[in-house]
Amino acid sequence: MNKHLAKRHQRQVARAKDRVKLSEPDVRTPEQLAAAREVSRAVSSPHRAPHALYATPPARHAGPAADSPARVGTGS
Secondary structure: OOOHHHHHHHHHHHHHHOOOOOOOOOOHHHHHHHHHHHHHHHHHHHHHHOOHOOOOOOOOHOOHHHHOOOOOOOOO
């Protein structure tokens, strides 16, 4: 059983090595990097701000009793 697991592990490692993608070096200038950081901050800042939508639940989730009149049973 150990031999089986060892061979399986070797196959998995070999497949993982085939899938490895080496990244290319970043050749941007420091000015370009700083500009990219500023743009990234400007885009991501609204995501960190709390939304007023989540402060109170929407009105549609208040329940059926608030929207419709009470039902009266017919007794049958």
